[in-house]
Amino acid sequence: MGHDDLDIESNLVDLSGVNLELLPTLDDSALAQSIQRFLRAAENPDEATSGFQDSI
Amino acid sequence: MSGDLDSEQSAGGDSGTLKRAGWRPVPIRQFVLKVYSRCNLACDYCYVYRMADQSWRDRPLRMSPEIVRLAADRIAEHARRHQLHRVGIVLHGGEPLLAGPAFFAAVASTLRKRLPRSTDATLTVQSNGVLLNETFLDVLGEYDISVAVSLDGLPHVNDRHRLYPNGRGSYADVARGLELLCSGAYRRLFAGLLCTIDLTQDPVAGYESLLGFQPPRMDFLLPHGNWSVRPLGRTDDHAATPYADWLGKVFDRWYSAPRQETELRLFREIIHLLFGGVSHFDSVGLAPASVAVIETDGALEQTDALKSAYQGAAATGLHLAHDSIDDLLGHPSIRARQSGLAALCEQCRQCSVRRVCGGGYYPHRYRPGSGFRNPSVYCPDMFALIHRIRDRLDADLRRLAEAAG
Numbered sequence: 001m002g003h004d005d006l007d008i009e010s011n012l013v014d015l016s017g018v019n020l021e022l023l024p025t026l027d028d029s030a031l032a033q034s035i036q037r038f039l040r041a042a043e044n045p046d047e048a049t050s051g052f053q054d055s056i
Numbered sequence: 057m058s059g060d061l062d063s064e065q066s067a068g069g070d071s072g073t074l075k076r077a078g079w080r081p082v083p084i085r086q087f088v089l090k091v092y093s094r095c096n097l098a099c100d101y102c103y104v105y106r107m108a109d110q111s112w113r114d115r116p117l118r119m120s121p122e123i124v125r126l127a128a129d130r131i132a133e134h135a136r137r138h139q140l141h142r143v144g145i146v147l148h149g150g151e152p153l154l155a156g157p158a159f160f161a162a163v164a165s166t167l168r169k170r171l172p173r174s175t176d177a178t179l180t181v182q183s184n185g186v187l188l189n190e191t192f193l194d195v196l197g198e199y200d201i202s203v204a205v206s207l208d209g210l211p212h213v214n215d216r217h218r219l220y221p222n223g224r225g226s227y228a229d230v231a232r233g234l235e236l237l238c239s240g241a242y243r244r245l246f247a248g249l250l251c252t253i254d255l256t257q258d259p260v261a262g263y264e265s266l267l268g269f270q271p272p273r274m275d276f277l278l279p280h281g282n283w284s285v286r287p288l289g290r291t292d293d294h295a296a297t298p299y300a301d302w303l304g305k306v307f308d309r310w311y312s313a314p315r316q317e318t319e320l321r322l323f324r325e326i327i328h329l330l331f332g333g334v335s336h337f338d339s340v341g342l343a344p345a346s347v348a349v350i351e352t353d354g355a356l357e358q359t360d361a362l363k364s365a366y367q368g369a370a371a372t373g374l375h376l377a378h379d380s381i382d383d384l385l386g387h388p389s390i391r392a393r394q395s396g397l398a399a400l401c402e403q404c405r406q407c408s409v410r411r412v413c414g415g416g417y418y419p420h421r422y423r424p425g426s427g428f429r430n431p432s433v434y435c436p437d438m439f440a441l442i443h444r445i446r447d448r449l450d451a452d453l454r455r456l457a458e459a460a461g
Contacts, residue, residue, distance in 0.1 A: 055182040056248040
């Protein structure tokens with residue numbers, strides 16, 4: 001990991017204390033869905049590219 | 057504009073140097089087909105008609121069947137070459153529905169027939185919504201084309217900006233179209249809502265007004281601007297963050313709901329980036345952009361919001377008739393947008409939130425004389441918004457971890 005990467009990592013939110021068992025306590029909130037999305041993405045890494053802003 | 061192009065090329069970097077540094081071009085996965093070059097509205101902030109680039113004046117009104125076939129063949133060629141299992145195709149304008157329902161049936165049919173069986177094509181139309189009726193929705197449903205609509209929140213705010221050429225507001229007609237889209241069998245076609253920010257609008261009231269249509273997803277867009285043409289309210293005062301303050305209020309309302317009422321793209325992506333993920337749209341993050349725009353005349357261009365910067369900013373000189381989609385990947389600006397951190401200016405490279413912000417939306421970085429190798433004109437707002445979201449997440453996750461012991 002290069003110097004740049006270390007700087008970047010230090011600005012991330014720490015998810016290490018969170019596990020799937022905690023998710024039900026968050027109901028169906030934006031936080032719960034965001035954690036689920038992140039965990040799914042980690043399990044199924046696809047080609048990471050970004051799309052067009054002016055359409056949804 | 058040669059000075060701007062030179063600067064842009066330096067932002068993209070020499071492809072040999074980039075390849076030695078490990079960079080490889082990334083295939084295009086999203087194709088924006090400009091099927092109709094005129095609009096039935098005259099929105100005051102439109103980047104196509106009201107900003108620097110006026111190339112729409114020289115375009116054909118509607119994409120011809122020949123250009124549609126060429127586009128389908130070029131997309132198919134690209135999909136086969138790169139073994140793409142999925143591509144997104146956005147039917148865009150102008151106002152695309154002005155092309156008529158029969159045109160949409162023909163375009164969808166051509167695309168689906170000519171793309172490889174192994175490539176799943178997701179078709180979306182991005183519309184102002186005023187022409188949505190049962191005839192259109194039946195055709196869009198038959199060809200599985202989902203519908204995204206632009207609407208700017210509360211009726212009086214929307215009608216301040218999104219006007220017919222005679223000055224009449226469009227809200228009532230859009231609302232009628234949306235109510236139809238949200239009803240019965242058509243609802244599955246509803247992709248979501250896009251709202252351009254007006255700082256004078258009460259953010260929560262505007263958000264809740266849009267929520268009334270129960271969009272599956274939505275987003276708030278920063279008005280296009282750059283260091284030459286400043287967005288309204290964005291001054292030299294870096295301590296002032298009016299757009300972050302506005303968006304922050306929407307974030308608090310959206311994030312605090314016990315049940316997520318809609319997917320809000322900008323916040324969803326910032327959270328994902330803060331967790332260490334990769335953004336899937338081109339306003340935030342450092343993921344390689346994989347968007348190509350095909351104009352009504354078959355010209356291959358870059359993201360057309362670049363038209364807000366200067367005349368010809370989105371042009372590449374490439375055309376479907378003699379150039380492949382792969383040829384677009386060698387264009388300096390496409391390279392810049394696929395180079396991640398390497399394409400950012402020094403100030404952004406040193407910034408603590410660069411991985412999340414990604415330097416901001418590319419068109420918003422433009423400054424005459426230095427091109428796109430600048431921070432976004434929204435830099436103070438992006439910095440403040442990302443920190444606001446990070447602090448909220450951090451506090452909640454700490455609480456969660458403590459509760460779990």
